[in-house]
Amino acid sequence: AAAGPERPQVVSHVQQALSYTVFDCKWVPRSARLLCLGSAARGTGLVQLYELHGARLELLREIEKPKPIKCGTFGATSLQQRYLATGDFDGNLNIWNLEAPEIPVYSVKGHKEIINSIDGVGGLGIGEGAPEIVTGSRDGTVKVWDPRQNNTPVANMEPVQGESKRDCWTVAFGNAYNQEERVVCAGYDNGDIKLFDLKTMSLRWETNIKNGVCSVEFDRKDINMNKLVATSLEGKFHVFDMRTQHPTKGFASVSEKAQKSTIWQVRHLPQNRDVFMTSGGSGSLHLWKYEYPAQRSRKDSEGSEMGVAGSVCLLQNVTLSTQPISSLDWSPDKKGLCVCGAFDQTVRVLIVTKLNKI
Amino acid sequence: MPVWLREHSWRQTLTAVYLSLPLRGARATPANIFCSEQYLKVSIPPFLFEAILYAPIDDTNSTAKIGNGNIFFTLCKKEPAMWDSLTLANAGKEKLQYLRENAVLKAQEKAKQETEAKKITKQEQKKYALEATMKLEEAERKRIEDLKEKERQKVATELEFWKNQQKDADKYKSIQKKGEFRQETEPLKERKNEEMNKTRIPNEGTSKIRLKTTKGHGSCSIFSQNLKEEQLPAPRAAATIKVNFTPRVFPTALRESRVAEEEEWLYKQAEARRIINSDLPELEDLKEEEKNPDWIKEKGNKMFAMGNYLGAVNAYNLAVRLNNKLPLLYLNRAACHLKLRNLHKAVEDSSKALELLTPPVPDNENARVKAHVRRGTAFCQLELYAEGLQDYEAALKIDPKNKNIEKDAEKIRHLIQETMQSS
Numbered sequence: 050a051a052a053g054p055e056r057p058q059v060v061s062h063v064q065q066a067l068s069y070t071v072f073d074c075k076w077v078p079r080s081a082r083l084l085c086l087g088s089a090a091r092g093t094g095l096v097q098l099y100e101l102h103g104a105r106l107e108l109l110r111e112i113e114k115p116k117p118i119k120c121g122t123f124g125a126t127s128l129q130q131r132y133l134a135t136g137d138f139d140g141n142l143n144i145w146n147l148e149a150p151e152i153p154v155y156s157v158k159g160h161k162e163i164i165n166s167i168d169g170v171g172g173l174g175i176g177e178g179a180p181e182i183v184t185g186s187r188d189g190t191v192k193v194w195d196p197r198q199n200n201t202p203v204a205n206m207e208p209v210q211g212e213s214k215r216d217c218w219t220v221a222f223g224n225a226y227n228q229e230e231r232v233v234c235a236g237y238d239n240g241d242i243k244l245f246d247l248k249t250m251s252l253r254w255e256t257n258i259k260n261g262v263c264s265v266e267f268d269r270k271d272i273n274m275n276k277l278v279a280t281s282l283e284g285k286f287h288v289f290d291m292r293t294q295h296p297t298k299g300f301a302s303v304s305e306k307a308q309k310s311t312i313w314q315v316r317h318l319p320q321n322r323d324v325f326m327t328s329g330g331s332g333s334l335h336l337w338k339y340e341y342p343a344q345r346s347r348k349d350s351e352g353s354e355m356g357v358a359g360s361v362c363l364l365q366n367v368t369l370s371t372q373p374i375s376s377l378d379w380s381p382d383k384k385g386l387c388v389c390g391a392f393d394q395t396v397r398v399l400i401v402t403k404l405n406k407i
Numbered sequence: 408m409p410v411w412l413r414e415h416s417w418r419q420t421l422t423a424v425y426l427s428l429p430l431r432g433a434r435a436t437p438a439n440i441f442c443s444e445q446y447l448k449v450s451i452p453p454f455l456f457e458a459i460l461y462a463p464i465d466d467t468n469s470t471a472k473i474g475n476g477n478i479f480f481t482l483c484k485k486e487p488a489m490w491d492s493l494t495l496a497n498a499g500k501e502k503l504q505y506l507r508e509n510a511v512l513k514a515q516e517k518a519k520q521e522t523e524a525k526k527i528t529k530q531e532q533k534k535y536a537l538e539a540t541m542k543l544e545e546a547e548r549k550r551i552e553d554l555k556e557k558e559r560q561k562v563a564t565e566l567e568f569w570k571n572q573q574k575d576a577d578k579y580k581s582i583q584k585k586g587e588f589r590q591e592t593e594p595l596k597e598r599k600n601e602e603m604n605k606t607r608i609p610n611e612g613t614s615k616i617r618l619k620t621t622k623g624h625g626s627c628s629i630f631s632q633n634l635k636e637e638q639l640p641a642p643r644a645a646a647t648i649k650v651n652f653t654p655r656v657f658p659t660a661l662r663e664s665r666v667a668e669e670e671e672w673l674y675k676q677a678e679a680r681r682i683i684n685s686d687l688p689e690l691e692d693l694k695e696e697e698k699n700p701d702w703i704k705e706k707g708n709k710m711f712a713m714g715n716y717l718g719a720v721n722a723y724n725l726a727v728r729l730n731n732k733l734p735l736l737y738l739n740r741a742a743c744h745l746k747l748r749n750l751h752k753a754v755e756d757s758s759k760a761l762e763l764l765t766p767p768v769p770d771n772e773n774a775r776v777k778a779h780v781r782r783g784t785a786f787c788q789l790e791l792y793a794e795g796l797q798d799y800e801a802a803l804k805i806d807p808k809n810k811n812i813e814k815d816a817e818k819i820r821h822l823i824q825e826t827m828q829s830s
Contacts, residue, residue, distance in 0.1 A: 060558060062562070079573070080573065101570060103563075171639075178640060179643070181643075189652075201645055203642055204643065204646055204647075204648065205645075205646075206647075206650050207648075207649065207650060208650050208652065209649045212652060215652045216660070228640050229640075239652060239653055239655040241652055243650065252648060252650070259661065259663050260663050261661050282660060282661075282662050283662055283663050383569050402562055
């Protein structure tokens with residue numbers, strides 16, 4: 050929508066039509082290159098590496114793999130290596146060296162069904178602690194892997210014996226502010242959000258947001274957990290204040306209904322943790338800013354600390370496509386540069402302006 | 408009888424005639440004056456003045472001034488010539504009559520033309536106004552577009568600049584590293600061999616190559632990377648966390664908008680299970696298991712599979728008497744009736760099944776598709792093709808990917824067309 054001259058604008062810089070379905074797109078750290086991961090028509094997986102050249106994308110490499118690829122991350126790799134970890138439709142977790150992609154650097158058949166979501170922590174010079182990768186799958190389990198340990202995960206969150214499984218749709222790391230602390234947040238199709246503490250290997254918190262959870266993300270992985278955004282079906286998202294956990298009420302939250310259709314992804318701006326973008330099933334992107342309340346916590350009637358949620362305000366929104374925008378990634382190196390992939394087989398590079406003025 | 412006004416005076420120039428007509432006390436308005444090319448009339452009852460002009464005049468440009476008990480005409484001659492007199496001398500009665508009528512007709516025509524001309528000018532003015540507003544809006548739009556375009560270009564150039572910065576930084580770093588690398592190869596090879604337990608072999612080979620071409624701002628030498636590796640904690644001790652899920656009956660994802668429907672369906676199912684009519688006298692000699700509608704339904708299904716359609720119908724009848732709220736009983740009985748060609752009964756049973764399969768949730772999709780298809784088939788066999796097509800289309804709506812249903816629907820459409828053409 051047209052806006053006043055001071056609001057951030059979402060400028061469409063490059064549009065690239067693809068000949069396959071793109072499920073995930075990621076910037077290669079410290080570069081002007083991006084990756085598109087997806088599924089070709091003949092049922093194989095594709096990784097394409099593009100470089101930004103002026104007003105277009107130049108294809109540098111194309112790598113084909115036997116199974117369609119659903120998601121990928123650079124989160125657990127070092128800046129020198131920049132290996133890509135991917136989850137595919139068959140439940141395999143692979144880590145690839147893009148310079149020599151024929152044989153994976155690490156490979157395990159981690160799950161019995163498709164890996165819906167993947168996240169990495171401990172790499173890229175961010176934070177401390179061991180590099181770890183978490184995968185969430187349709188088989189109802191969430192597993193944490195260490196690339197130095199073959200075959201077995203270092204943590205496995207699986208359903209109790211005899212319990213019918215629910216699809217895990219999204220996973221995210223958080224709270225990794227020192228070498229020991231780490232949490233994993235997982236969202237499921239029945240509306241459950243669960244927070245697992247990896248230091249104590251226990252369930253720290255769970256809640257249900259009444260709609261299938263499409264995407265969860267902490268505003269920063271490598272700090273004391275501050276905020277968590279969870280998006281869901283039916284156009285809703287919730288922002289949880291993670292600084293104060295009440296013994297029974299859990300974390301305070303504010304929710305917003307942004308649009309009629311599913312909100313597929315949320316991504317925080319790497320350079321400003323209170324700004325995030327949501328992408329929707331109607332092909333639109335919404336840019337939000339979280340405003341903290343005057344006091345972030347207060348005491349309840351029994352004297353326990355309780356969090357106070359703030360508010361979100363919409364900075365800008367734009368409709369780019371008629372199909373859902375299923376993946377979104379901000380560039381960690383250039384503020385405002387982002388890439389999004391939609392189900393109309395197009396990947397778009399966008400620039401969001403005036404983010405300095407927020 | 409009108410009173411003729413005869414006292415008029417006139418004078419002329421080469422191009423115009425000036426006529427002065429005194430009105431004997433009568434008041435004149437423009438409506439009383441009637442003028443055409445060669446005929447001039449002033450009629451203020453009971454006074455009347457009429458003149459057939461010597462030569463035609465241009466009546467649109469001629470004027471009449473009313474005032475001072477007098478009408479002063481300025482008539483522009485069509486052809487500049489001097490008139491012998493104001494009026495035509497020997498104007499016969501018929502000529503007079505003819506001229507009068509002519510004049511009236513001409514006047515009417517002129518009036519018509521004037522209204523049309525007026526309409527046309529009005530339209531043109533409207534068009535002009537519209538075009539003007541469109542131009543203004545277009546200009547506004549263009550202005551906004553230009554602003555946006557400027558923004559875009561600014562941003563694009565910034566991006567190019569940043570990218571080139573990156574490239575230059577990388578080149579510089581790699582040159583630096585090449586120098587460092589050559590100096591430190593020997594001791595590093597030994598170190599790397601030590602580290603082979605922790606890292607993989609392909610890792611080692613490629614990490615060396617990596618250092619030549621790496622584009623990172625991170626640690627500049629291999630030394631600091633190794634140090635970092637040593638500082639990393641060991642992999643976590645493996646553990647499992649058991650998870651309980653918020654219970655949900657349906658395998659589909661939870662959506663708030665569907666919750667009400669799903670609850671209704673579950674409630675109905677639960678209620679249906681509870682109803683058992685167990686006070687029918689004939690049932691006393693049945694065994695316990697034979698009073699279970701599900702068990703009887705299973706028996707019916709087996710008989711259907713073996714081709715014993717009458718037996719299956721009997722089984723389903725009994726089951727229905729025990730519990731008349733189970734949609735699947737009616738659904739299966741409809742299938743039997745189809746095989747037995749009891750088409751009306753098949754329609755009835757499919758309809759009853761559909762009634763019981765409300766509200767429509769993804770859970771009972773299969774059943775609803777089957778019910779529609781069976782009822783559609785029955786209609787078609789009764790040659791009620793339109794109703795049959797309706798049911799097939801309903802089935803397609805629920806399950807659009809089913810090729811068989813599509814094919815059959817096509818066939819029915821053809822049949823309908825043929826019957827329409829032949830009738």
